[in-house]
Amino acid sequence: MTTAVAPILHVDDVTVRFGGVTAVSGVSLQVERGARWAVIGPNGAGKTTLFKTISGEVHPTTGRVHLFGADTSRSTPYKNAQSGLGRTYQVTELFQALTVEENLSIAAQARARSRFACWRPLRIKGWIDERITSVLDQLHLSAERHTVVSELSHGEQRQLEIALALATEPEILLLDEPAAGLSAAERRLMRDLVEGLSRDLTIVLIEHDMEIALELVDHVLVLDNGQVIAEGDPESIRADDRVQAVYLRSD
Amino acid sequence: MLRSLSLTARVKLGLAAAGIGLGVAAPYIFDRFVIGLISLALIAGLFAQSIDLLGGYAGLITLGHAGVSGTAAYGVGYMASKAGAGFTAQIAVGFLAGMTAALIFGVMAMRSDGVYFIMVTLAQGMIVWGLSIRLFRITGAENGLTGIPRPPAVELYWQYYYLTLVVVVLCWALLGIVVNSPFGTSLKGLRESETRMRMLGYNTTGQKLYVFLIAGFFATVSGILLVYLNGFISPSTVILAASAIGVLEAILGGIGTLVGPMIGAFIIVFVQNVVSIYVSRWPTLMGTLFIVVVLFARRGLVGAISDGWNKWLHRNDAPVSQEPVLTSSNRTAGP
Numbered sequence: 170m171t172t173a174v175a176p177i178l179h180v181d182d183v184t185v186r187f188g189g190v191t192a193v194s195g196v197s198l199q200v201e202r203g204a205r206w207a208v209i210g211p212n213g214a215g216k217t218t219l220f221k222t223i224s225g226e227v228h229p230t231t232g233r234v235h236l237f238g239a240d241t242s243r244s245t246p247y248k249n250a251q252s253g254l255g256r257t258y259q260v261t262e263l264f265q266a267l268t269v270e271e272n273l274s275i276a277a278q279a280r281a282r283s284r285f286a287c288w289r290p291l292r293i294k295g296w297i298d299e300r301i302t303s304v305l306d307q308l309h310l311s312a313e314r315h316t317v318v319s320e321l322s323h324g325e326q327r328q329l330e331i332a333l334a335l336a337t338e339p340e341i342l343l344l345d346e347p348a349a350g351l352s353a354a355e356r357r358l359m360r361d362l363v364e365g366l367s368r369d370l371t372i373v374l375i376e377h378d379m380e381i382a383l384e385l386v387d388h389v390l391v392l393d394n395g396q397v398i399a400e401g402d403p404e405s406i407r408a409d410d411r412v413q414a415v416y417l418r419s420d
Numbered sequence: 421m422l423r424s425l426s427l428t429a430r431v432k433l434g435l436a437a438a439g440i441g442l443g444v445a446a447p448y449i450f451d452r453f454v455i456g457l458i459s460l461a462l463i464a465g466l467f468a469q470s471i472d473l474l475g476g477y478a479g480l481i482t483l484g485h486a487g488v489s490g491t492a493a494y495g496v497g498y499m500a501s502k503a504g505a506g507f508t509a510q511i512a513v514g515f516l517a518g519m520t521a522a523l524i525f526g527v528m529a530m531r532s533d534g535v536y537f538i539m540v541t542l543a544q545g546m547i548v549w550g551l552s553i554r555l556f557r558i559t560g561a562e563n564g565l566t567g568i569p570r571p572p573a574v575e576l577y578w579q580y581y582y583l584t585l586v587v588v589v590l591c592w593a594l595l596g597i598v599v600n601s602p603f604g605t606s607l608k609g610l611r612e613s614e615t616r617m618r619m620l621g622y623n624t625t626g627q628k629l630y631v632f633l634i635a636g637f638f639a640t641v642s643g644i645l646l647v648y649l650n651g652f653i654s655p656s657t658v659i660l661a662a663s664a665i666g667v668l669e670a671i672l673g674g675i676g677t678l679v680g681p682m683i684g685a686f687i688i689v690f691v692q693n694v695v696s697i698y699v700s701r702w703p704t705l706m707g708t709l710f711i712v713v714v715l716f717a718r719r720g721l722v723g724a725i726s727d728g729w730n731k732w733l734h735r736n737d738a739p740v741s742q743e744p745v746l747t748s749s750n751r752t753a754g755p
């Protein structure tokens with residue numbers, strides 16, 4: 170008998186209703202450790218809502234979510250983050266009045282006991298400094314370390330979105346449209362940055378742009394009106410008539 | 421050592437030294453009336469700093485903070501005038517009362533934010549005020565509690581002034597450590613985006629309770645200092661206006677700083693007590709001053725001064741605009 174390793178993320182028949190609106194309808198997926206998934210679909214398909222049920226920001230109306238093998242259907246974002254979930258936002262959600270370094274120091278200490286320390290000054294040194302330096306390097310932001318976030322370009326803010334999540338050293342990372350609002354050149358940079366992330370990190374990516382998404386992942390889930398209309402590897406998704414129809418309709 | 425500091429740091433250090441020097445020399449320069457006002461302003465400043473820790477740093481604006489400092493003051497007053505206890509017991513009960521109020525209020529408020537946080541704390545302040553009028557046996561209702569003597573070692577006005585100065589400067593230093601600590605930095609994150617803080621792994625509810633307790637500690641200290649300064653306590657110490665004035669002082673001086681609330685407190689205490697002698701419409705004057713600051717110096721007086729200072733520092737820099745320039749120094753190519 171082989172011991173089956175539990176998937177790092179298991180969404181089991183999840184439905185989310187907001188009043189009369191069914192945002193997510195009977196969605197299931199199983200993400201194995203180290204896998205890279207994309208969730209694609211037109212605007213309003215329910216992609217962000219699916220992310221929120223995984224992170225704990227929204228609780229499923231019916232169905233279950235399991236993270237790291239535990240039932241997290243009723244869990245909260247902070248508990249999920251403490252167990253190793255990272256998530257970025259479609260609409261930039263940064264500490265605008267603080268510097269890049271301050272942003273990252275808050276993120277780096279989020280899972281360390283030192284976050285409670287109020288009796289000594291914050292010193293960026295040792296492991297905190299190493300982690301900030303490494304994340305800045307990965308996201309090509311080293312030159313902006315001491316810049317106040319509100320003075321960064323939109324593209325740099327999108328890079329910092331990911332840097333912030335990475336600084337907590339998550340095991341699974343949910344990226345909600347990392348290329349939202351970027352120019353063609355910036356999108357290519359963003360694609361390369363996501364491509365270059367550690368292979369140990371499990372990634373689920375929401376991307377409206379099908380071409381970018383399909384280049385980055387090995388599994389794709391296509392949502393429309395809250396429902397899964399296709400699932401498979403990038404090749405089969407490209408060839409799928411129903412996916413083509415949905416994208417032709419929305420564009 | 422001094423030479424390794426920037427000009428700005430040296431000026432700040434100089435001002436701090438001058439401030440402390442003036443503070444020590446004050447009783448030799450000013451009369452009893454002025455020294456009393458300075459004592460009052462120092463205490464009001466500590467109270468406003470503690471409000472600013474919540475409002476300016478953590479983004480949690482409170483309108484009920486006098487409920488915390490006032491409960492501490494009533495604790496001292498009750499033990500002194502009703503229970504006839506010694507000073508150690510008076511101060512211990514004052515601390516216990518203030519911190520209990522902070523704990524209860526913190527638990528009530530920790531799940532809210534923004535306008536709801538203001539409303540919850542407003543209600544808390546009203547409850548304490550209501551109780552101060554109702555609980556006649558404990559609080560003396562409208563008459564308040566009178567005849568609260570100071571400990572013998574600090575009985576004289578100038579002795580009590582020095583005690584106040586030492587305690588306030590010490591608390592100021594402690595607050596300085598708190599706001600620059602890892603926890604203090606995370607408070608700024610809470611102010612900027614609670615959503616993001618939660619998603620990074622911060623229990624923001626716990627964070628709010630924690631900062632409420634720290635702010636409650638400093639409010640408690642200010643309440644205890646105040647009751648011994650005045651020698652009495654009455655419901656007017658815990659009315660809404662007492663909490664609101666603290667917020668105004670912080671905004672006037674500059675929120676998100678520690679020196680700002682102190683400067684704001686000095687201005688308001690002196691306007692209230694000195695200008696009011698000559699100008700009968702002093703509340704109008706104060707209102708006008710406040711509006712001018714809010715309109716023309718969004719970051720308060722400290723913000724305006726620091727902007728002016730930075731402008732002066734960089735007065736000889738090459739003029740910008742006209743041509744497109746690279747703004748970030750690290751993008752400038754070497755020769």
Ligand SMILES: Nc1ncnc2c1ncn2[C@@H]1O[C@H](COP(=O)(O)OP(=O)(O)O)[C@@H](O)[C@H]1O
Pocket residue numbers: 187190191192210211212213214215216217218219
């Ligand atoms: N908090 C909410 N309350 C009501 N309706 C919502 C809420 N969040 C999302 N929706 C609705 O759910 C649907 C899916 O939204 P969303 O998950 O944001 O889609 P996507 O990310 O794929 O563009 C939309 O019709 C949206 O209007």
Ligand SMILES: [Mg+2]
Pocket residue numbers: 216217218259
């Ligand atoms: Mg979305």
